[in-house]
Amino acid sequence: MQKTIILIPSRMSASRLPGKPLLRINNLPIISHVVNKAEKSNIGRVVVCTEDEEILKEVKNNGGEAILTSSKHKSGSDRIFEAFTKLKINNVDYVLNLQGDEPNIDESDIINLNKFMIQKNSDIGTLATKIKEASILSDENVVKVVLKEKLSEENFPFALNFSRKDLSSKYENIYHHIGIYIYKVNILEKFVNFNQTKNEVENRLEQLRALDNSIKINVGLAKSSPIGVDTMEDYLALKKIMEYKS
Numbered sequence: 001m002q003k004t005i006i007l008i009p010s011r012m013s014a015s016r017l018p019g020k021p022l023l024r025i026n027n028l029p030i031i032s033h034v035v036n037k038a039e040k041s042n043i044g045r046v047v048v049c050t051e052d053e054e055i056l057k058e059v060k061n062n063g064g065e066a067i068l069t070s071s072k073h074k075s076g077s078d079r080i081f082e083a084f085t086k087l088k089i090n091n092v093d094y095v096l097n098l099q100g101d102e103p104n105i106d107e108s109d110i111i112n113l114n115k116f117m118i119q120k121n122s123d124i125g126t127l128a129t130k131i132k133e134a135s136i137l138s139d140e141n142v143v144k145v146v147l148k149e150k151l152s153e154e155n156f157p158f159a160l161n162f163s164r165k166d167l168s169s170k171y172e173n174i175y176h177h178i179g180i181y182i183y184k185v186n187i188l189e190k191f192v193n194f195n196q197t198k199n200e201v202e203n204r205l206e207q208l209r210a211l212d213n214s215i216k217i218n219v220g221l222a223k224s225s226p227i228g229v230d231t232m233e234d235y236l237a238l239k240k241i242m243e244y245k246s
Helices: 029-041 052-060 075-088 107-120 185-192 196-204 207-212 232-245
Strands: 004-010 044-049 066-068 094-097 124-129 144-147 159-163 174-183 216-221
Touching: 004 029, 004 075, 004 216, 029 044, 029 052, 029 107, 044 052, 044 075, 052 066, 075 094, 075 185, 094 107, 094 185, 107 174, 107 216, 124 144, 124 207, 159 207, 159 216, 174 185, 185 207, 196 207, 207 216
Parallel strands: 004 044, 004 094, 044 066, 124 216
Antiparallel strands: 094 174, 124 174, 144 159, 144 174
């Protein structure tokens, strides 16, 4: 049976909203909401990977597991690989990288992504949703993924490109990308040992490092698009939604 571990990179020094992992919703920090969603998926062990003692302590105080990593990483994938190495895990086949700033992600999407990866024996997998508003295409804060074919609940097509720019004049099958990744262990190791590519740095998208090095990425259809917390406005809007639901 194939096994997966969920690793959640998290740090206090986000450029647009420093300290966001510890902002509270329903008296629980955002990072612990993400941990709870990961644990509800019940697909494997869940560990937060952080460079900050404050996050480590808060996660542990709320019953989660966390590990300290270097402050010099250039991407979340580099951070989770260090954590994976430190944890000395030998019986895991896949590593799932879950964003630490999306506390309302649907756990069923995490489950489905893991299932598709195992069924299709993929190297890297991620998720996307349909674009419902044309304005998203030109919004450079929203990452888009271009697929080889139309996305459905039944298929797991390859990604052709990822971009923050509007590519609708060049491509069909464009979707709103969701920043969750799952890697075969050996592919994650291979990925982090590549140098950052020019394409990756210019576009601020680490997944382009994989495509630039001929590693294929499969994409599954997510039921919903989680709200990422990048600004104080994002936080206040999400806090209102989540506290109203509770």
